[in-house]
Amino acid sequence: MNIRNITNFDYLLFLAVSGLSVIGILFIYSSGVNADGVSMSNEYIKQLVWVISGLMFLFIVSIYDYTKIGDRAFLIFVLAMLLLVYTRFFGKSVKGATSWIGIGGFGIQVSEFTKIVYILYLAWYLSKSQNEKAFRRFLKAAVIMGIPMGLILLQPDLGTASVYLPIFLIMCFIAGLPLRYVFGLLGMTLCMVIFMLLPLWETTILHRPSLAVKVLGNKNIALLIIFSLMSAAVIAAIGNLLLKKQYYYWISYVFGIAAVALSGALVGSRVLKEYQMKRLIIFLDPQSDPRGAGWNIIQSMTAIGSGGKSGLGFLKGTQSHYRFLPEQSTDFIFSILSEEWGFLGGLLVFILYAVIFFRILWTIKKTDNLFGKLIASGVIGMLFFHFIVNIGMVMGFMPITGIPLLFLSYGGSSLWTAMIGIGLVIGISLRQL
Incomplete structure (x- = not known):
């Protein structure tokens, strides 16, 4: 498929992304300035390089015909999974997660x-499987999500892994899968x-024993409940x-x-670190641990x-500038x-x-190619989840x-990923009639 009309280039989307990137550089610079007004970090220089190179990636990806990627999608996916496995065993550990590979x-x-x-x-699978039975199609799509998500959880990196779920849900919705499957997974x-956080909620917030925690905290009782729920589900399915x-x-x-959720909670409580689970619950009452897990939220607010x-x-x-804010050039850039x-x-x-989201939604609406429509929906799912969770996080919600x-926080990998995603969306828009 050739580019139909160069005037289809989404200049408004490009300008919004560029504007956010410039603002990001400004405040990454600000985050490195100390109380005496002296810059103590060169992160803003690195970010400038990443922005320029990221915009180059954006243009290259937008020019390349995205429809040609479909036939290579499976091979690229397999290679990416192998890299995740390699990273888990031979990668560099940063902030408790073995998520990085590189030289020097x-x-x-x-x-x-x-x-x-x-x-x-x-997107390739969902666009090619329209004639399959809906439940079979949903299960295969869930496996495609579960493989990278599981490998990333093993690093362990809960934040990055969580992004895969909203992408999946939005793409399944756009692909026309029944809502009962989408909302069921949610x-x-x-x-x-x-279920996973109940015991920690009891000790951190409630400060008193509860019947639910006593039941779920006992492994044998929990397994009995899971078996009973699953048996009831099977019997009801036979009845249907x-x-x-x-x-x-x-x-x-x-x-x-309920049975699958409780089973996942038992596994998750053993995979996730205690500090990760505490982060998930401390936002209910940051003052319960003001100098520990609640410190970040309090200083940000x-x-x-x-x-x-x-x-x-x-x-x-x-x-x-007095260094009260943690991770101020990355997670808490919006606070600065x-x-x-x-x-x-x-x-x-x-x-x-908002401009970015509306322009991507417009691309989804006007494209007549399901593969392109699904790609754009996945990109907006990724961007919106990053936006809503980060903003909610720094505001204590x-x-x-x-x-x-994305586009503001310091970091080359996340910035390039976002730029490539925008490049795909612009490329889809370029190839419309």
Whole structure:
């Protein structure tokens, strides 16, 4: 498929991405300035290089015919999975996760680039499997998600792994899979997280024993409950097959979700580190551990609150320059921006992101190629999840998961991944009639 019309190039999308990237460089520079006004970091220089090279990747990807990627998608996916396995055993450990490979000071986070590979392969499969039975199609798609997600959880990197789920759900919705499958998986995931965090919630927030925790905290009782739920689901499924009664289907549906969720919670409580689970629950009451897990949220909310309407002024923030904010050039970059540019600065970031989301939605709406439509939906799923979780995290509405704010946060791998994703969307737009 050739480029139809160069005027189809999405200049508005490109300008919004460029604007966010420039703002990111400014505040990465600000994050490296100390209380005496002296720059103590060269991260902004690296970010500038990554932005320029990332924009080059964006143009190259947008020019390349995305439809030619489909036939190579499986091979690329297999290679990416092998790289994830290699990273798990031979990668470099950073902040408790073995997520990086590289030589010397140069390294890449394979799990970031795998997001694009995953989107491409899942889009290819969903576009080619329209004639398969819906449940079979959903299960295969879930396996495509589960492989990279599981390998990343083994690193362990909960934040990056969590991005794969919303991408999957949005792409399945666009692909026309029944909503009961999509919402079933979402409900199962939420239940699994709740079951997994109940014991920690009791000790951290509730400070008193509860019946639910006593039951779920006992492995033997939990296994008995799982067996009972699964048995009920199987019996109801048989009843649906024999008697053709719809309510048997929904009984099987609910009990099956509960059984799988509880099973996943038992596994997750053994895979995830305690500090990771504590991060997920401490946002309910940061003051329960103000100098530990709650410190990051408290300092971030303080920085955002002190910015007021128009901020304290560029390079005049206190929380960042006195080093109260942790990970201030990556996870908490929006806190610095809000402190120095205030509500108006935050609003500017929101507007630029809104432009990106609406332009991608417009591309999804107007493209007549299902493969392209699914790719664009995967990209918006990735970008929106990063945006909503990071902003919610720094404002104290969501748990801290180490998810960066794409285009603003410091980091080459995440920036290049986002740029490649935007390049794919622009390439899809370029090839429309």
